Amino acid sequence: MTKQRLVILGGGESGVGTALLGKAKGFEVFVSDKGKIKEKYKQVLIHNEIEWEEEQHTEGKILNVDLVMKSPGIPDKVDLVKQIRKKGIPVVSEIEFASRFTTATIIGVTGSNGKTTTASLTHHILKQELNVGLAGNIGESFAKQVSEEDYKNYVLEISSFQLDDIATFKPHIAVITNITPDHLDRYNYQFENYIASKFRIARNQTKKDYLIYDADDEEITNWLEKNPVQSTLLPFSLTKTIENGAYLDNKDIKITIDNKQIIMPTTNLALEGNHNIKNAMAASTVAHVLKIRKQTIRESLENFQGVEHRLEHVLKINKVHYINDSKATNVNATYYALESMDAPTVWIVGGVDKGNNYQELFSFVNEKVKAIICLGVDNQKLMENFGSMVDIIIETQFMSEAVKIAYKIAEAGDNVLLSPACASFDLFENYEDRGRQFKEAVRNL
Known part of the structure; x- marks a missing residue:
């Protein structure tokens, strides 16, 4: 049987991670980057005997393959991508590709802002009690982690560009922190295209899966009214009382899931500001769904150090x-x-x-x-x-x-x-x- 051929466009963190996983799973892999590939990534490719090229895309090697993984930084309007799609070759993101080779429980976090903090905080809480990796837009690539140690759970920070190229990807728990205009240059300056892209995180979910979202964000609540999802909804809010989900009552976060309520004081949160109360609500709700002990959640919220380059x-x-x-x-x-x-x-x-x-x-x-x-x-x-x-x-x-x-x-x-x-x-x-x-x-x- 001939090997399936996988071409990877972009030789950065997600590209090289996908190359390692592709090779481990028996694909014939070729990495192509229009720019220069960083020395540390080149060494990984050479060491693993993976074929690569830089500062060019050799069309003859790219247009006769079974599958293309495109780095999130490459827009769809690039000629080469148009040609690949025209030939009917499937184009996937690293998140889609890697998810096909793991049975782990996936927590996917997206949003215009707060996603790195929320993903890092969620991982910080879960790792106290679970075997869990942190990947996506953050740290080592998801594909590399699946190929090397395959955790039982993953927290993934996912950008809209990564969601644009999913087909079957389905997180058990999806989080949308908020949606405000960003990257509109990639979405023909149409805000609704960008919103639709964020909501792809829930498109394959069923009612056994959860969507955690900011109920104070009008873009999110309006979109859900017009485009209902299958997922079980767990909203969080600073202003409303929420029956299923999380809300702020005086200075306490109250989280209710299936009639089980936990209460978290916000007075000792390590991170300041209302937006961080929301990030804490989202992360604690994930932890509550996964049955992490209340004491663990509280301690983790109080000792979390925050994210570099964010306030x-x-x-x-x-x-x-x-x-x-x-x-x-x-x-x-x-x-x-x-x-x-x-x-x-x-x-x-x-x-x-x-x-x-x-x-x-x-x-x-x-x-x-x-x-x-x-x-x-x-x-x-x-x-x-x-x-x-x-x-x-x-x-x-x-x-x-x-x-x-x-x-x-x-x-x-x-x-x-x-x-x-x-x-x-x-x-x-x-x-x-x-x-x-x-x-x-x-x-x-």
Whole structure:
């Protein structure tokens, strides 16, 4: 019997992980990357005798295969992808491919914001009592983990791009943290296309499966009214009383599933802010479904350290707090950051704008921001939106310079906040690189 041929487009974390799993499962594997493949990934491919190419796509090797796994970063409008689809070759995401080779219980977390924190917090709670991996958009690739140690449970952080290429993928528990306009450049600037993409997480679920979602989010509740799902619904809310699901009662989170209620105080939560109460509700609801002990959930919520580059306290210098929120790559994430500022703030913002509407930030900027430092190649939109709101607005294209300017402007008791509301690709490799450069610049002050 001839081997099935698998082509992988993109030689990054998900691509190389899929290559390892594909080879282990008997596929003939070829990895093709239009850019350069990082040295550490190249070494893995060479060591495992997997065929690869970089800085090109050889069409002859790609268009006569059985299956294509496409990295989430490659848009559908690329010519090669159109040709592959035209030939009827199935295109899947890493999440879809890997899920076919595991019988693990899968918890899938998606949303515009909060998904990394919610996925990390969920994993942090579950790992106290279960054998559980953390993968998807975070850490080591899902496919690699399935090929190497195949946990009994997985918490997956899943982006809309990964959901676009699923066919049979079905998490037992799906979480949608919230939906706000993001990545609209990939969805023909149609918000409803992006919402539909997020809801693919529940498309294969049955009523034995669960969908946990933010009942305060109008986009989510409106969509569910018009497009009902099969799943058992477990909403969470800060404002409503929820019969099945989670809600906030004074300072307690109350979670009810099948008439079993647990109560979690929020007074000692490690993470601050209303958005983190929601993340805690989502994670605790997952844990309650999986019958984790109440004591374990409570302790885990109290000792969870948070996620790097997400409202991360870096240093206090001359009584000024420096806060790294580089992971805020859209307006809604920056909204949460500014909302949680309790002192005058020097705000570092900017990067690649994905069609941002800055209006929802205006009241916070008027109330809390004393100076704005625009850190991007093109800052015109920021200047137009915020120029009249603050006395000081400065442009720069270097992180070290942005931090030095902030240091000069900030006074004792102020915050310096990096919360870009934009993607990082104009000046940085990715948001992690941007966050690390910020932290380094602060440490060098």
